Amino acid sequence: MSFGIDDLPVRDELRGKSPYGAPQLDVPVRLNTNENPYPLPEPLVERIAERVREAARQLNRYPDRDAVELRTELAAYLTKTAGHPVAVENVWAANGSNEVIQQLLQTFGGPGRTAIGFEPSYSMHGLIARGTGTGWISGPRNEDFTIDLAAAEKAIAEHRPDVVFVTTPNNPTGNAVPPETVLALYEAAQAAKPSMVVVDEAYVEFSHGDSLLPLLDGRPNLVISRTMSKAFGAAGLRLGYLAAHPAVVDAVQLVRLPYHLSAITQATALAALEHTDTLLGYVEQLKAERDRLVAELRALGYEVTESDANFVQFGRFEDSHATWRKILDRGVLVRDNGVPGWLRVTAGTPEENDAFLDAVRELKKEQSS
Numbered sequence: 001m002s003f004g005i006d007d008l009p010v011r012d013e014l015r016g017k018s019p020y021g022a023p024q025l026d027v028p029v030r031l032n033t034n035e036n037p038y039p040l041p042e043p044l045v046e047r048i049a050e051r052v053r054e055a056a057r058q059l060n061r062y063p064d065r066d067a068v069e070l071r072t073e074l075a076a077y078l079t080k081t082a083g084h085p086v087a088v089e090n091v092w093a094a095n096g097s098n099e100v101i102q103q104l105l106q107t108f109g110g111p112g113r114t115a116i117g118f119e120p121s122y123s124m125h126g127l128i129a130r131g132t133g134t135g136w137i138s139g140p141r142n143e144d145f146t147i148d149l150a151a152a153e154k155a156i157a158e159h160r161p162d163v164v165f166v167t168t169p170n171n172p173t174g175n176a177v178p179p180e181t182v183l184a185l186y187e188a189a190q191a192a193k194p195s196m197v198v199v200d201e202a203y204v205e206f207s208h209g210d211s212l213l214p215l216l217d218g219r220p221n222l223v224i225s226r227t228m229s230k231a232f233g234a235a236g237l238r239l240g241y242l243a244a245h246p247a248v249v250d251a252v253q254l255v256r257l258p259y260h261l262s263a264i265t266q267a268t269a270l271a272a273l274e275h276t277d278t279l280l281g282y283v284e285q286l287k288a289e290r291d292r293l294v295a296e297l298r299a300l301g302y303e304v305t306e307s308d309a310n311f312v313q314f315g316r317f318e319d320s321h322a323t324w325r326k327i328l329d330r331g332v333l334v335r336d337n338g339v340p341g342w343l344r345v346t347a348g349t350p351e352e353n354d355a356f357l358d359a360v361r362e363l364k365k366e367q368s369s
């Protein structure tokens with residue numbers, strides 16, 4: 001047997017665990033990681049090159065540790081799109097919203113503390129909790145993947161978690177959480193502890209509804225987490241951010257690494273924010289494609305969870321992994337999230353979605369013949 005992880009003196013809670021691992025397979029149609037299928041437009045690519053060239057001239061210096069220009073532009077974007085005033089003091093940015101979540105758990109979770117999420121949901125919340133030594137509590141959902149409010153309130157009262165995660169629209173199921181439910185969970189979390197409530201809005205730009213940003217007013221223990229990986233089509237950039245009370249932004253300074261956001265990242269994100277209108281135009285196309293996927297899958301007889309995101313959960317399958325493999329054999333990679341009976345497909349370009357729909361149509365034919 002070769003020397004492996006378990007032969008090293010790793011922390012006990014990491015023993016026998018697997019890292020996050022969406023397969024990165026080389027297939028013609030990849031619809032498995034909720035990326036935006038559209039490459040950045042050429043004028044933006046040029047603008048990034050310009051901004052990065054400028055930044056490169058000063059790479060002998062550390063970057064702006066507080067990313068003030070970038071946070072100012074992110075605040076302006078939020079103010080414009082959510083119709084709610086957000087100032088630079090309310091915003092913090094990091095390398096992807098995964099790092100934002102990690103910083104939040106380092107600040108408000110940690111050894112001897114716990115966090116709760118309502119599963120199935122974004123698996124990294126639990127994995128980052130583990131990585132920061134925070135105990136993880138898996139809260140319940142209804143059969144239709146909505147949050148079972150009574151059960152969630154009961155779990156919060158019983159476990160008194162330090163951090164409550166609410167993902168809306170939820171990944172992998174796609175459905176949004178009504179604002180009244182988020183408010184009720186916030187009240188329950190305050191009554192129990194008080195604790196921080198982190199609303200993960202990674203997919204909110206694709207939603208039929210609005211951002212929950214206005215709920216920040218008068219709720220200092222509420223945090224909204226966002227990303228440029230999805231709507232901005234910039235997953236490779238690694239830029240996530242949060243909006244919250246300025247005290248939350250001050251608190252995460254206690255755990256962030258100095259100069260965590262490189263000058264190159266800041267320059268690239270600023271260039272992308274200059275092209276917000278064009279990028280949000282792609283979002284409209286993707287929303288229409290998402291709605292087409294929902295309609296066509298239903299017409300084929302599949303069950304589909306309501307989607308407010310850039311992906312669709314569909315089923316049901318006796319053996320979802322076997323179905324995942326059959327779709328892959330037809331050159332289309334979707335996601336098997338381990339939700340029994342269900343698979344998830346990301347909305348791609350119209351051609352990619354056609355290839356996916358052809359594949360599942362063939363499966364239906366195969367079944368009925």
Ligand SMILES: Cc1ncc(COP(=O)(O)O)c(C=O)c1O
Pocket residue numbers: 033034095096097098099122167170171200202203226227228229235238239240
């Ligand atoms: C709900 C949710 N939150 C956060 C993320 C992480 O995004 P980022 O690329 O900003 O780290 C994802 C990525 O898939 C996600 O689905």
